[in-house]
Amino acid sequence: xxxxxxxxxxxxxxxxxxxxxxxxxxxxxxxxxxxxxxxxxxxxxxxxxxxxxxxxxxxxxxxxxxxxxxxxxxxxxxxxxxxxxxxxxxxxxxxxxxxxxxxxxxxxxxxxxxxxxxxxxxxxxxxxxxxxxxxxxxxxxxxxxxxxxxxxxxxxxxxxxxxxxxxxxxxxxxxxxxxxxxxxxxxxxxxxxxxxxxxxxxxxxxxxxxxxxxxxxxxxxxxxxxxxxxxxxxxxxxxxxxxxxxxxxxxxxxxxxxxxxxxxxxxxx
Amino acid sequence: xxxxxxxxxxxxxxxxxxxxxxxxxxxxxxxxxxxxxxxxxxxxxxxxxxxxxxxxxxxxxxxxxxxxxxxxxxxxxxxxxxxxxxxxxxxxxxxxxxxxxxxxxxxxxxxxxxxxxxxxxxxxxxxxxxxxxxxxxxxxxxxxxxxxxxxxxxxxxxxxxxxxxxxxxxxxxxxxxxxxxxxxxxxxxxxxxxxxxxxxxxxxxxxxxxxxxxxxxxxxxxxxxxxxxxxxxxxxxxxxxxxxxxxxxx
Numbered sequence: 001x002x003x004x005x006x007x008x009x010x011x012x013x014x015x016x017x018x019x020x021x022x023x024x025x026x027x028x029x030x031x032x033x034x035x036x037x038x039x040x041x042x043x044x045x046x047x048x049x050x051x052x053x054x055x056x057x058x059x060x061x062x063x064x065x066x067x068x069x070x071x072x073x074x075x076x077x078x079x080x081x082x083x084x085x086x087x088x089x090x091x092x093x094x095x096x097x098x099x100x101x102x103x104x105x106x107x108x109x110x111x112x113x114x115x116x117x118x119x120x121x122x123x124x125x126x127x128x129x130x131x132x133x134x135x136x137x138x139x140x141x142x143x144x145x146x147x148x149x150x151x152x153x154x155x156x157x158x159x160x161x162x163x164x165x166x167x168x169x170x171x172x173x174x175x176x177x178x179x180x181x182x183x184x185x186x187x188x189x190x191x192x193x194x195x196x197x198x199x200x201x202x203x204x205x206x207x208x209x210x211x212x213x214x215x216x217x218x219x220x221x222x223x224x225x226x227x228x229x230x231x232x233x234x235x236x237x238x239x240x241x242x243x244x245x246x247x248x249x250x251x252x253x254x255x256x257x258x259x260x261x262x263x264x265x266x267x268x269x
Numbered sequence: 270x271x272x273x274x275x276x277x278x279x280x281x282x283x284x285x286x287x288x289x290x291x292x293x294x295x296x297x298x299x300x301x302x303x304x305x306x307x308x309x310x311x312x313x314x315x316x317x318x319x320x321x322x323x324x325x326x327x328x329x330x331x332x333x334x335x336x337x338x339x340x341x342x343x344x345x346x347x348x349x350x351x352x353x354x355x356x357x358x359x360x361x362x363x364x365x366x367x368x369x370x371x372x373x374x375x376x377x378x379x380x381x382x383x384x385x386x387x388x389x390x391x392x393x394x395x396x397x398x399x400x401x402x403x404x405x406x407x408x409x410x411x412x413x414x415x416x417x418x419x420x421x422x423x424x425x426x427x428x429x430x431x432x433x434x435x436x437x438x439x440x441x442x443x444x445x446x447x448x449x450x451x452x453x454x455x456x457x458x459x460x461x462x463x464x465x466x467x468x469x470x471x472x473x474x475x476x477x478x479x480x481x482x483x484x485x486x487x488x489x490x491x492x493x494x495x496x497x498x499x500x501x502x503x504x505x506x507x508x509x510x511x512x513x514x515x516x517x518x519x
Contacts (some may be wrong), residue, residue, distance in 0.1 A: 034368060149387055156378045159366050166329045167384040168352030210369055214414055219369040 013133055014125040014245065015235055018138040021192045021201065022231035024185045026209075026223035027147050029202035031178055033210070034158040040179075041199030043092045044186040047073035047099030049195045051187070052120045053106035062120070063135055063191065070183035073099065078179055123246030124234070125193030125195040126136065132191055139184045146181060150174065155216055193246035201227065208260050226256060280307050280342065282438050282470040283328065283344040287337035290323055298324050301337075303498050307437075312465050312481040312499040319496050321474045325442055328472070329357055342437070353382045356431030356439040358424070360446055366416035372426045373411040376401055379430035401429040405459075421452030428459070439463075441473040445480060457483065 032040055053071025055062035073095050081093030107117065119127060119256050128136075147154065157174050168261045189198045209222035234249030271500045298320040304343060305311045315321045326332040328339060330346060339346040342354060358381070395486055402408040405425040408442050410418060415426060417466040426446060431439055441460075459479060464471055475481055485499045 015436050034365070036365075125289055152378070152381045152390065153386065155374070156371070156381045159375070159378065161369055162329075162331055162359060163357065163378070164381075165331055166352060166355065166357045167379075167381055168330075168350065169381065169386075170383065210367070212414070213488065215371045216369055216374050 010126050010128075010241055011235075013128045013130070015131055017125060017128045017136050018192055018231040018235050018245075018249075019228065020136045021185075021189045022227040023224055024143045025189055025198075025201040026183045026205040026227040027220065028178075028182050029206045030209075030220055030223055031154055031158050032182065033203055035207045037092075037190075038199065038203045039077060039089065039092050039096075040182060040207065041186055041202040043096040043099065044070045044073055044183050045169050045190055045195035046096050046103065046199040048187045048190055049120055050099050050102035051119065052107060052190075053110070053117050057106050057110040058094055058119060061131070066120070067135075067184065067187040069099075070187040071180055074179040074183040075176075096107070106107065110249050111224070115200060121189050121195050122244065123190065123197065125192045125245045128191060136188045136191075137146050138184055139188045143181055143185060146177060150177070154178065159216075178188060179209060183234075197246050197250045200250040204250070204257055205230070208253075208257050211264050230256060281305070281340070282307055282309070282342060284340040284343075285324075285337070285502055286340070288327070288508075290320065290327065290332075293322075294321065298496065301496060303502065305470055305472065307497075308464075308468065308470055308502065309350045310485070310501045312475070312485055313472065313474045313496060314476065314478065314481055314503075315496040316501065317476070321476075321496060322442070323470075323494070324496060325440065325474050327473075329355065329516075331439060336414075339379065348412040350383070353384060353434050354437045356434065356436035357430045358427045358439070358444055360443045364415070368413050368416060371412050372407060372415055372418070372429075373398060373402070375415050376429045376433055377413075379433035394404065397433055401433040404432065405429040413519065419452070420448040421455060424456055425459075437467065438470045438472065441471070441475075443475055443477075443478055444473065445475070453480070 002094075018087055029041070032038055048070045051066035052062040054060070054069070055065030058065075077091045077095050080094060084090045103117075153164070153174055156167065156169065156176075156196035157171065161171060162175070186198055189201055193201050205223040205227035206219070208226050209219045213219035213222045230249050230253045234252045235245055235253070237243065238245040238248040283287065283303070283305045285301050285303040285335065288298055289296070290298040297318075299487045300323070304363055313321055313324065314369060323332060328346075329332050330342075330349070330352070333347055338381055344351075377394070379401075380390070380394050380397070399408070402411050407422060407425050407429060415423060445456060445458075446475050450457065460471070460473075463469065473481075
């Protein structure tokens, strides 16, 4: 019975989607965490839900509608961040509440599809179809290519934005690129772990890697490896005991974080 | 005659022309003029709120020049693209001390500029990094996390990053803030040595009068809290001036 589940088509698709998101989420997450923008994940996830709700309302592919909403919201966050330079978190609060307001408005306009939207709120990795998988795959390729091309520039941007400006780097373009990539990753990740848990996948692997890594390069590698371990083991555990996959992955990550913190304390004492 | 001969001998590195800057209707800098030549050591002093940091941010392109003009290497800053000719050492507190970056990664980042976009770090750039680490005598700590280092070691790492490109102009923003007296003296010695032996112009912003006085050999006076410039030419420049003088007399 368990073997049947683990070798089923839907589990295979879930595993493939999970592995892909397991790469992209920490790859983007490390830049967000180091730039103190961890909450941006939650904000874009809430806005994506508004897009998904609109997608259901007007009969459009929900993930595409969510993706467009997330990208537009990322531009709005950048604009607001410039307007309130000393209160950057204000932009996140404004856009997040706007996203929740729009989502609830679309919910009330289309009462019939609430259960579908719920799958995006809490994630439903087992319902990934081949179109979803192609979108996730496309986003993964884009993220890996862009991060590889601009890895050193994103490093300097995160380490010291002023130094990046003084070096003549196109800081505005790089910031925008990173924000758009964040929107792409979040809008595809919500199908896996759900909008309410997506920022966990972006931040917890990075939080663990920051405890053990010495260099920037090793932090990125550790974060991706930790994320993959949590996604694969989490999915298998969820499949065997019939648990919510998104929640299992996130709780596994939290357990790994606690273990690392305890282990580090014991090791250093 | 003499001044013409000097201009032939030494390029203008920084020229400030009628610079004014206001922040929320408050005039921070008003009608500032100044020029520094090749190999000058310029100390920029002024009390808090005099606009030192504002001026520095304008010189490195972080703030737009609204009134007047700044010329770097003879080019208006509005069109300036050769940022790799400038090394910049920021104030100690501008980076996150928990950032997971090694000294080597930080020093190498001095090579990341608009001309190296898309390119991987080459072997020759790695060698450049080794040289910069060696000059600053921090090769033993190259693989340590930058946040784990003492204030003095961090300053050396940032100096190495600024020097990796062999800049023509080195800008230091309050380099001794938050560093103990002994480390300050070591840092000051290092800067003195670099000025004497490297073909570079220095621009150092500091509120530390003793440091400026110690290096420039004159007592700086602050006029109405406004920005003041104190300049010292290098020994070689003095020789060059003497040559020019002799040349102009013959």
